[in-house]
Amino acid sequence: MGVSAAPPVLRTRALSKSYGKRLAVDRLDLEIGHAELFGFLGPNGAGKTTTIRMALGLIAPTSGAVEILGHDVRKHRAEVLPRVGALVESPALYGYLSGRDNLRAFGDLLGGVSRRRIDEVLEIVALKGRERDRVKTYSMGMKQRLGLAIALLNDPELLILDEPANGLDPAGIVEMRDLLRGLVAAGKTVFISSHVLSEVQQICTRVAIINHGKLIRIGTVSDLVQAPGEYEVKVDSPVELLAALRLQTWASNARAEDGYVVTSAPEGRGRDLIKFLVENGHNPDSVSPRHRDLEDIFLSLTADEKR
Ligand SMILES: Nc1ncnc2c1ncn2[C@@H]1O[C@H](COP(=O)(O)OP(=O)(O)OP(=O)(O)O)[C@@H](O)[C@H]1O
Numbered sequence: 001m002g003v004s005a006a007p008p009v010l011r012t013r014a015l016s017k018s019y020g021k022r023l024a025v026d027r028l029d030l031e032i033g034h035a036e037l038f039g040f041l042g043p044n045g046a047g048k049t050t051t052i053r054m055a056l057g058l059i060a061p062t063s064g065a066v067e068i069l070g071h072d073v074r075k076h077r078a079e080v081l082p083r084v085g086a087l088v089e090s091p092a093l094y095g096y097l098s099g100r101d102n103l104r105a106f107g108d109l110l111g112g113v114s115r116r117r118i119d120e121v122l123e124i125v126a127l128k129g130r131e132r133d134r135v136k137t138y139s140m141g142m143k144q145r146l147g148l149a150i151a152l153l154n155d156p157e158l159l160i161l162d163e164p165a166n167g168l169d170p171a172g173i174v175e176m177r178d179l180l181r182g183l184v185a186a187g188k189t190v191f192i193s194s195h196v197l198s199e200v201q202q203i204c205t206r207v208a209i210i211n212h213g214k215l216i217r218i219g220t221v222s223d224l225v226q227a228p229g230e231y232e233v234k235v236d237s238p239v240e241l242l243a244a245l246r247l248q249t250w251a252s253n254a255r256a257e258d259g260y261v262v263t264s265a266p267e268g269r270g271r272d273l274i275k276f277l278v279e280n281g282h283n284p285d286s287v288s289p290r291h292r293d294l295e296d297i298f299l300s301l302t303a304d305e306k307r
């Protein structure tokens with residue numbers, strides 16, 4: 001007898017949303033498992049916030065569905081939402097109240113939250129010491145952290161954060177990363193959107209890239225950054241090497257990039273590429289498998305489909 005697998009924490013099925021004629025989200029299929037730190041990436045206007053709003057039941061899909069912890073979000077809102085924490089765009093905070101009183105007010109909306117839990121979340125987001133100050137005196141990063149504290153109040157299993165690094169300085173981004181890592185280590189599932197890849201590249205277990213509402217790529221960061229079969233070669237005379245490579249059937253895509261000659265290898269074998277280079281007098285300073293920055297991949301994946 002098989003043990004039935006737990007349902008994905010978050011799943012979208014052919015999720016679509018149109019605003020008039022504009023398709024903001026286009027048949028999106030995603031599955032996020034337990035304790036994943038999932039990055040949802042796309043340029044401005046790609047459909048990230050629209051997807052997140054549908055996931056939280058804030059707007060209705062035009063077609064398709066979202067399931068959280070195995071429940072359809074539209075049909076089982078009351079069961080699902082208490083298990084989810086969210087931060088969508090800038091949180092609507094009460095500026096004239098202190099950070100602590102904001103947490104108390106949002107806690108009341110959840111049916112009351114203990115003082116102890118408020119202390120805990122203040123601790124988690126490192127606002128202890130400033131919790132009595134009025135929120136209107138907070139920096140952008142502090143407001144963002146308070147928004148996260150609100151999202152954490154009900155100790156959610158799934159945290160959905162829309163651009164959580166918005167407005168944070170580099171130190172704040174590092175803190176946010178550590179905080180999210182800690183939550184995942186404690187068994188939470190975290191779904192974060194971003195249009196800045198470098199922010200999420202280091203922490204996400206998997207990422208999805210969307211553009212014009214469509215899923216373009218999904219995988220681990222290392223899957224995405226590895227361009228299989230390509231090598232970068234450093235030589236003294238790249239022009240001659242390029243001319244020589246272009247005569248080879250296996251190197252038809254050879255090109256110069258960032259001071260390197262980028263090329264495939266004979267049957268994908270690096271050692272045969274080195275042999276070719278040496279035998280033909282193009283002694284290389286270095287030959288290494290090509291890794292692309294996620295940022296490059298993002299740009300090349302999203303640039304070609306501008307409408
Ligand atoms: N309420 C709305 N009415 C009409 N069009 C909308 C509405 N909300 C979003 N859109 C459109 O849907 C598309 C996706 O917008 P969305 O806000 O989801 O993008 P995003 O990926 O979150 O972008 P950003 O990085 O700028 O936050 C855009 O073309 C946007 O103009």
Ligand SMILES: [Mg+2]
Nearest residue numbers: 048049050162
């Ligand atoms: Mg957005």
